[in-house]
Amino acid sequence: MSGHDILIGIDAGTSVIKAVAFDLAGRQLATASVANRYQTGAGGAATQSLSQTWADCVAALRGLAGRIDGLAGRTAALSVTAQGDGTWLVGRDGPVGDAWLWLDARAAPTVARLAGGAADRGRFEATGTGLNTCQQGAQMAHMDVHAPELLDHAEVALHCKDWLYLNLTGIRATDPSEASFTFGNFRTRRYDEAVIDALGLGHRRALLPEIVEGTDTTHPLCAEAAALTGLRAGTPVCLGYVDMVMTALGAGVHGGGAGDVACSTVGSTGVHLRAVRAESVHLNPEGTGYVICLPVPGLVTQVQTNMAATLNIDWVLGVAAGIISDMGQPVTHRDLVGRIDGWLAQSRPGQIVYHPYISEAGERGPFVNADARAGFVGLNATHRFPDLLRAVADGLGMAMRDCYAAMGPLPGELRLTGGAARSPSLRAILSASLNAAVRVSARDEAGAAGAAMMAAVAIGAYPDMEACIADWVTPLLGAAEPPDPDLVLTYDRLFPAFSRARSALPPAWQALSEARDPSPKGP
Numbered sequence: 001m002s003g004h005d006i007l008i009g010i011d012a013g014t015s016v017i018k019a020v021a022f023d024l025a026g027r028q029l030a031t032a033s034v035a036n037r038y039q040t041g042a043g044g045a046a047t048q049s050l051s052q053t054w055a056d057c058v059a060a061l062r063g064l065a066g067r068i069d070g071l072a073g074r075t076a077a078l079s080v081t082a083q084g085d086g087t088w089l090v091g092r093d094g095p096v097g098d099a100w101l102w103l104d105a106r107a108a109p110t111v112a113r114l115a116g117g118a119a120d121r122g123r124f125e126a127t128g129t130g131l132n133t134c135q136q137g138a139q140m141a142h143m144d145v146h147a148p149e150l151l152d153h154a155e156v157a158l159h160c161k162d163w164l165y166l167n168l169t170g171i172r173a174t175d176p177s178e179a180s181f182t183f184g185n186f187r188t189r190r191y192d193e194a195v196i197d198a199l200g201l202g203h204r205r206a207l208l209p210e211i212v213e214g215t216d217t218t219h220p221l222c223a224e225a226a227a228l229t230g231l232r233a234g235t236p237v238c239l240g241y242v243d244m245v246m247t248a249l250g251a252g253v254h255g256g257g258a259g260d261v262a263c264s265t266v267g268s269t270g271v272h273l274r275a276v277r278a279e280s281v282h283l284n285p286e287g288t289g290y291v292i293c294l295p296v297p298g299l300v301t302q303v304q305t306n307m308a309a310t311l312n313i314d315w316v317l318g319v320a321a322g323i324i325s326d327m328g329q330p331v332t333h334r335d336l337v338g339r340i341d342g343w344l345a346q347s348r349p350g351q352i353v354y355h356p357y358i359s360e361a362g363e364r365g366p367f368v369n370a371d372a373r374a375g376f377v378g379l380n381a382t383h384r385f386p387d388l389l390r391a392v393a394d395g396l397g398m399a400m401r402d403c404y405a406a407m408g409p410l411p412g413e414l415r416l417t418g419g420a421a422r423s424p425s426l427r428a429i430l431s432a433s434l435n436a437a438v439r440v441s442a443r444d445e446a447g448a449a450g451a452a453m454m455a456a457v458a459i460g461a462y463p464d465m466e467a468c469i470a471d472w473v474t475p476l477l478g479a480a481e482p483p484d485p486d487l488v489l490t491y492d493r494l495f496p497a498f499s500r501a502r503s504a505l506p507p508a509w510q511a512l513s514e515a516r517d518p519s520p521k522g523p
Contacts, residue, residue: 005024006029015035017056017060024076026456026473028444031067043105045105047100054164077235078237079240079455081447084102084160085135086134086159088163096150096154099163100139104133110138127183129289151204176189177292183195183199189211193205214454215238219236247271247446250446252439260411261412264417266309267418273302277299281302304403306363307364310418317389320385341425343389348390352387355374356399357375413436414436415438427481438480441476449472453472
């Protein structure tokens with residue numbers, strides 16, 4: 001590999017597709033990106049063109065080549081991760097229609113049917129993953145009943161990163177993370193026939209691709225992909241794990257000296273993960289969340305996800321912006337973001353309960369309820385806008401705590417990424433909500449870095465992932481910011497009110513949903 005000093009991580013997210021170059025020690029060198037495109041339609045459809053996704057990936061790689069001299073000759077390997085869940089069907093002659101994304105809600109009736117079946121608890125205990133409309137298993141089960149022609153014309157069912165890997169290498173494969181939380185067992189990292197049968201898909205078993213461990217096995221870049229991307233044919237290509245755990249790996253979910261660590265990405269949505277040994281997984285009675293393997297033997301992440309996190313702050317600031325603008329004083333979102341810390345300083349924490357379920361899709365962590373909606377509990381006539389903003393921010397911390405409580409004891413240290421990590425006030429709220437010190441990584445592109453780390457191990461640049469983490473992750477972790485003891489006590493008192501209100505509200509959410517749409521629900 002003499003002269004080959006660059007690793008490329010591809011991260012094909014829901015909003016953007018990125019190609020990022022790193023040197024072998026983990027220093028980020030350059031990045032290129034292309035905006036992702038998908039369509040929404042009737043019945044909750046959310047779809048994406050497979051051919052366009054590949055074309056955008058090619059464009060990102062070509063853009064990267066324009067930023068680094070001699071990229072093709074210097075690339076030691078590339079690796080790919082992408083948005084998770086969803087169903088990307090490929091037949092003999094190419095894509096079978098557009099992909100169903102993780103955002104697609106059409107499988108909701110099938111999820112309700114399967115989740116009520118006798119076999120679902122066994123499926124959950126094998127996969128560690130609650131059934132929801134995001135998942136390929138639920139979507140394929142729905143297709144099998146309502147659109148069987150899609151599966152009839154397919155030869156393989158892939159995920160987004162698997163589709164890109166097929167175009168890069170010609171190999172139809174998936175990785176242990178998505179295979180096990182969808183159709184398998186997180187303990188064995190293999191398919192589980194009982195899980196497949198519980199989904200009613202035993203007769204579709206042939207659609208499931210080979211499982212490839214990217215830290216052990218790579219495939220060469222094929223000649224067609226080389227011609228399109230400008231990279232050299234034969235360059236090793238690594239199939240990364242799903243983007244949630246690649247981001248967490250790059251941001252420090254494992255290693256770095258602390259033992260009881262968690263990692264949250266608090267951006268538009270909230271993704272909360274903790275790394276544990278497979279034998280130590282805590283499966284909650286409600287049957288929710290994910291268990292997703294890490295590219296470290298015997299290690300998995302437990303995951304709970306909030307449908308909306310900072311989107312709640314965007315909403316409350318948007319309300320303020322609308323009122324101010326209607327009065328002839330136009331303001332921008334950026335203007336108001338700059339005032340957040342000042343408004344929070346004018347308010348008292350822990351006075352109002354706010355449930356941050358602002359998404360029209362409801363909530364999925366640590367409970368699943370499509371009717372769940374945001375709301376304030378405890379308002380009085382003395383409360384003003386800073387109090388509402390404080391309640392929304394407190395609600396993000398309470399929702400995070402709710403998710404971690406469903407996974408076992410609260411963590412002792414939180415590694416934080418996403419938009420919330422940039423605000424000292426929000427970091428303090430999240431830290432106190434868990435009574436955990438916060439550390440923020442200086443890593444810009446954690447998802448692409450996690451994928452590139454797998455390639456670094458695969459080509460022998462590091463003997464194992466632990467050694468790679470020591471160079472790529474640990475030095476970029478900021479100093480620990482301890483929680484404010486007084487704020488910890490405040491949130492310890494607030495959380496029971498948050499939990500009790502959340503448990504009591506489902507009948508009201510359902511009644512409100514029926515009042516808004518009195519038409520009968522059906523498939």
